[in-house]
Amino acid sequence: MVKNGGSKTSRHLGWAWASPGLVFLTLFAAIPVLSMLFMSVLTAGRFGGVTTPINFNNFARATDPVFVQVIINSLLIAGATAFLSLLIGFPTALFISRLSRKWQVIMIVAIILPYWTNFLVRTYAWLVLLNNEGIINKFLRNIGLIDKPIEMLYTPAAVIVGMTYLYLPLMILPIYAALEKVDKNLTEAAFDLGSSAWKSLRTVSIPLAMPGILIGFIFVFVPSLGNFVVPELLGGGKTVMIGNLVRDQFLKARDWPFGATFALILALILIVLISIQSYVSKRVNVNA
Amino acid sequence: MATVRNFKFSAAVVAAAALLLSACGGSSDSASSAAVDPDVDITTQKLVISNWAGYYPEDLAAKVKEAIGVDITITNHANNEEIMGKLTASDDSGIDIAFVSGQYAQALASGGKLFNFDKAAIPNLANLYPEVADLAYDQGNNYSAPYAWGTTGICYRSDLVDFTPDSWNDLLNPKDSIKGKTTMLATERWLALPAMKLLGYSMNTTNADEIAKAKAQLVKTKPTLLAYDDTAYYTKLISGEAVLSESWDGWCNYGTAENPAIKFVIPKEGSDLWADTMVILSSSKNKEAAHAFINYILQADVHAWVANNILYKVPNKAATETLDPALVTSYPNMGLTPAELLKGEVVLDLGTDSKLYTDLATAVTSS
Numbered sequence: 218m219v220k221n222g223g224s225k226t227s228r229h230l231g232w233a234w235a236s237p238g239l240v241f242l243t244l245f246a247a248i249p250v251l252s253m254l255f256m257s258v259l260t261a262g263r264f265g266g267v268t269t270p271i272n273f274n275n276f277a278r279a280t281d282p283v284f285v286q287v288i289i290n291s292l293l294i295a296g297a298t299a300f301l302s303l304l305i306g307f308p309t310a311l312f313i314s315r316l317s318r319k320w321q322v323i324m325i326v327a328i329i330l331p332y333w334t335n336f337l338v339r340t341y342a343w344l345v346l347l348n349n350e351g352i353i354n355k356f357l358r359n360i361g362l363i364d365k366p367i368e369m370l371y372t373p374a375a376v377i378v379g380m381t382y383l384y385l386p387l388m389i390l391p392i393y394a395a396l397e398k399v400d401k402n403l404t405e406a407a408f409d410l411g412s413s414a415w416k417s418l419r420t421v422s423i424p425l426a427m428p429g430i431l432i433g434f435i436f437v438f439v440p441s442l443g444n445f446v447v448p449e450l451l452g453g454g455k456t457v458m459i460g461n462l463v464r465d466q467f468l469k470a471r472d473w474p475f476g477a478t479f480a481l482i483l484a485l486i487l488i489v490l491i492s493i494q495s496y497v498s499k500r501v502n503v504n505a
Numbered sequence: 506m507a508t509v510r511n512f513k514f515s516a517a518v519v520a521a522a523a524l525l526l527s528a529c530g531g532s533s534d535s536a537s538s539a540a541v542d543p544d545v546d547i548t549t550q551k552l553v554i555s556n557w558a559g560y561y562p563e564d565l566a567a568k569v570k571e572a573i574g575v576d577i578t579i580t581n582h583a584n585n586e587e588i589m590g591k592l593t594a595s596d597d598s599g600i601d602i603a604f605v606s607g608q609y610a611q612a613l614a615s616g617g618k619l620f621n622f623d624k625a626a627i628p629n630l631a632n633l634y635p636e637v638a639d640l641a642y643d644q645g646n647n648y649s650a651p652y653a654w655g656t657t658g659i660c661y662r663s664d665l666v667d668f669t670p671d672s673w674n675d676l677l678n679p680k681d682s683i684k685g686k687t688t689m690l691a692t693e694r695w696l697a698l699p700a701m702k703l704l705g706y707s708m709n710t711t712n713a714d715e716i717a718k719a720k721a722q723l724v725k726t727k728p729t730l731l732a733y734d735d736t737a738y739y740t741k742l743i744s745g746e747a748v749l750s751e752s753w754d755g756w757c758n759y760g761t762a763e764n765p766a767i768k769f770v771i772p773k774e775g776s777d778l779w780a781d782t783m784v785i786l787s788s789s790k791n792k793e794a795a796h797a798f799i800n801y802i803l804q805a806d807v808h809a810w811v812a813n814n815i816l817y818k819v820p821n822k823a824a825t826e827t828l829d830p831a832l833v834t835s836y837p838n839m840g841l842t843p844a845e846l847l848k849g850e851v852v853l854d855l856g857t858d859s860k861l862y863t864d865l866a867t868a869v870t871s872s
Contacts, residue, residue, distance in 0.1 A: 455732060
């Protein structure tokens with residue numbers, strides 16, 4: 218909608234421009250979320266599917282401590298993944314943004330390149346690296362550092378490492394995009410005025426990169442929270458996340474309404490987070 | 506302006522409502538059955554068949570075309586859950602024949618999704634062991650023809666464990682020497698099986714107290730496990746990462762094929778009897794060809810060829826009698842008799858009580 222009136226034609230033009238986006242959002246965001254909402258208050262069919270009557274039992278069932286614990290674990294694991302991605306992603310993006318134009322392109326391509334390989338293949342690579350008879354443990358044993366394998370695979374830490382690896386580019390790219398726009402003279406000026414490297418980072422680079430950091434955080438957090446393949450492969454089925462609950466209720470328990478309830482909870486968590494991100498991002502932009 | 510917005514909004518609401526309503530369409534319970542027409546030219550029919558990946562000879566499609574003249578397309582599923590998802594998501598999945606475990610065939614039949622066989626069109630059903638017709642998931646083989654059967658036990662590295670396992674206790678309360686080197690199946694009914702049998706319960710129990718006791722045992726077992734794994738545990742046994750795994754008998758053979766020190770045992774407390782079956786969907790428009798396909802598989806020489814390929818036992822008496830004795834020497838479980846197998850408890854579909862086991866598995870794996 219055009220603010221403060223505007224002529225009739227420009228308003229219609231606005232709708233025309235917005236319509237592909239609106240159709241997309243209706244088809245792929247509004248309808249799926251609404252159908253989950255609708256399904257979650259129905260009763261499970263004897264054989265998958267949903268039937269009447271309408272009831273709200275599933276929301277009460279979802280508060281069972283077992284499920285609450287799964288939701289908390291998922292938030293912690295996704296949070297740790299996003300944080301670890303930030304720790305690695307920010308310095309990487311900063312480094313790339315200070316390279317020459319040519320090298321920037323080469324580095325960005327290098328970061329995106331692994332994405333051309335199927336993500337299951339890349340996840341299996343971690344199985345080969347981390348397992349008790351795997352490359353890392355064998356190497357450490359051969360050089361005599363350890364005599365018993367370090368248990369790395371099939372732990373929550375392995376899940377975090379695996380997802381960090383998968384989603385790292387989603388952290389690096391938005392931060393790079395934010396930093397790349399920054400006038401190089403700003404950091405130079407900070408140095409000229411006697412600021413230490415740390416201080417110029419803290420007072421110039423980080424604040425200017427903040428919109429990118431926030432977007433990167435959401436980009437990594439969101440797919441991590443819903444992931445169910447990595448917990449199964451690298452967590453050895455011993456780490457359960459919300460995504461696993463949704464999948465299990467639909468495919469194993471044939472309880473679609475309960476699965477829809479978890480999908481809805483997942484969507485709600487994400488809506489809250491994205492609202493926070495957009496609010497903080499606005500404030501940051503105003504301050505900058 | 507307002508009209509345009511309202512129109513778009515109402516259109517979206519109507520579309521959403523239509524989608525939601527289509528999602529609630531229930532399935533009819535009536536089992537469809539009719540005689541198939543023996544005069545139909547089946548070579549004009551094409552079959553879409555869904556089977557587990559790696560669970561059939563690679564040149565099956567070519568052999569079928571040669572033998573009965575029907576073009577078949579084989580699609581793969583990774584597990585029962587995946588194919589159930591495909592079959593139940595719509596009224597016609599486009600699949601003519603599905604390979605599913607017995608209890609899932611039972612569930613599909615109770616949902617009216619299966620075509621009751623015209624047995625006159627599958628004379629080779631007579632090749633099956635007579636005991637097969639008594640299996641509780643489908644007594645009389647009215648809508649399912651067994652393809653392979655077996656049991657669940659312990660698959661272990663005889664060279665890396667310092668004892669001979671013979672009990673579910675060896676898995677559930679492992680000795681210190683093998684802690685962190687054992688795996689259990691992740692699919693909930695089999696995740697529960699060892700505890701149910703160790704405690705002396707039925708693996709089909711829906712008794713809340715028994716399920717709670719099994720849960721307590723499984724929660725105690727979890728920290729001693731390397732992983733829950735349905736699909737890659739035999740590779741963990743080959744690498745030595747794992748030394749003892751809960752396993753379906755045929756999967757253990759894939760380990761034995763790589764390393765003869767990998768052995769299989771059925772624990773003394775007993776186990777299950779599972780059967781993987783072929784079913785015809787009631788939505789199939791190629792039922793004559795579907796019957797001919799099942800009849801072809803049940804032919805003695807064909808079913809024996811399948812057994813040699815997939816290293817699972819086939820419930821086909823005529824086929825089993827022609828198996829090479831060397832195969833049984835290499836893979837002792839291939840020689841299990843129907844009487845030995847029938848000591849196992851038949852896995853049944855629990856209907857709406859299935860969620861008891863899903864909740865049990867969630868509670869255990871997230872503990």
